[in-house]
Amino acid sequence: xxxxxxxxxxxxxxxxxxxxxxxxxxxxxxxxxxxxxxxxxxxxxxxxxxxxxxxxxxxxxxxxxxxxxxxxxxxxxxxxxxxxxxxxxxxxxxxxxxxxxxxx
Amino acid sequence: xxxxxxxxxxxxxxxxxxxxxxxxxxxxxxxxxxxxxxxxxxxxxxxxxxxxxxxxxxxxxxxxxxxxxxxxxxxxxxxxxxxxxxxxxxxxxxxxxxxxxxxxxxxxxxxxxxxxxxxxxxxxxxxxxxxxxxxxxxxxxxxxxxxxxxxxxxxxxxxxxxxxxxx
Numbered sequence: 166x167x168x169x170x171x172x173x174x175x176x177x178x179x180x181x182x183x184x185x186x187x188x189x190x191x192x193x194x195x196x197x198x199x200x201x202x203x204x205x206x207x208x209x210x211x212x213x214x215x216x217x218x219x220x221x222x223x224x225x226x227x228x229x230x231x232x233x234x235x236x237x238x239x240x241x242x243x244x245x246x247x248x249x250x251x252x253x254x255x256x257x258x259x260x261x262x263x264x265x266x267x268x269x
Numbered sequence: 270x271x272x273x274x275x276x277x278x279x280x281x282x283x284x285x286x287x288x289x290x291x292x293x294x295x296x297x298x299x300x301x302x303x304x305x306x307x308x309x310x311x312x313x314x315x316x317x318x319x320x321x322x323x324x325x326x327x328x329x330x331x332x333x334x335x336x337x338x339x340x341x342x343x344x345x346x347x348x349x350x351x352x353x354x355x356x357x358x359x360x361x362x363x364x365x366x367x368x369x370x371x372x373x374x375x376x377x378x379x380x381x382x383x384x385x386x387x388x389x390x391x392x393x394x395x396x397x398x399x400x401x402x403x404x405x406x407x408x409x410x411x412x413x414x415x416x417x418x419x420x421x422x423x424x425x426x427x428x429x430x431x432x433x434x435x436x
Contacts (some may be wrong), residue, residue: 194295195373196293196294196295196371196373196374197295197371198371199371205372205373205376206362206372206376209358209359209362209376209380210359210362212355212358212359213355213356213357213358213359213360213362214359215355216351216352216353216355216356216359217356217359219352220348220349220352220353220356253363253366253367256302256369
């Protein structure tokens with residue numbers, strides 16, 4: 166049953182991320198992209214947050230777990246769209262990596 | 270499985286896991302922060318390779334696949350497999366972003382080693398062996414001889430098309 170909880174959390178985070186107009190993937194070359202996308206980091210964070218909730222003992226092994234997974238997915242997508250870039254902004258000025266300075 | 274043999278196998282797996290992912294994610298291409306550039310140039314001055322030096326500087330300055338591999342191994346030991354690895358991946362992402370790094374290498378490294386630890390448990394390898402193995406793996410890169418290890422990392426970067434264009 167636990168794997169269904171993970172699937173619901175990741176799936177709902179990805180679907181809401183797409184509805185909130187997050188791109189599916191970062192632009193290429195991906196390894197240098199700072200764009201918040203549906204696959205990275207939304208899906209990865211949904212996976213991590215679900216594991217945290219599970220291991221903290223908030224899952225009940227009943228059908229309510231599916232609702233909890235849905236809530237985790239929704240909150241993760243909202244977090245990635247509206248809060249992540251404010252909480253952890255891209256580096257700028259002297260802290261910016263060399264390849265970012267060249268692109269400006 | 271015999272503990273010493275297990276640690277040796279885990280060290281080899283961890284070494285390839287973090288070196289391949291970090292190189293693929295472009296660590297030898299450019300220093301992520303100024304500290305990484307200083308380390309890279311210092312290693313080159315001591316007879317090493319610049320791309321390998323940038324690689325070493327980057328893994329010092331932010332939690333890349335090396336830290337992801339180690340933290341996921343620790344989390345799998347402390348919390349359980351695979352949940353610990355998933356939690357480590359999410360936390361490594363936040364650590365990456367705090368360290369001016371987009372976070373691809375760290376999270377990918379944490380997730381791949383979690384899958385490897387889960388699969389290797391069937392042949393008797395435990396997360397503890399991966400913790401010890403990763404310590405040995407990182408020692409070979411950062412702890413023994415910087416010029417020699419940076420040359421090896423530079424050659425791997427050239428083979429994977431990730432060699433630096435910075436002079």
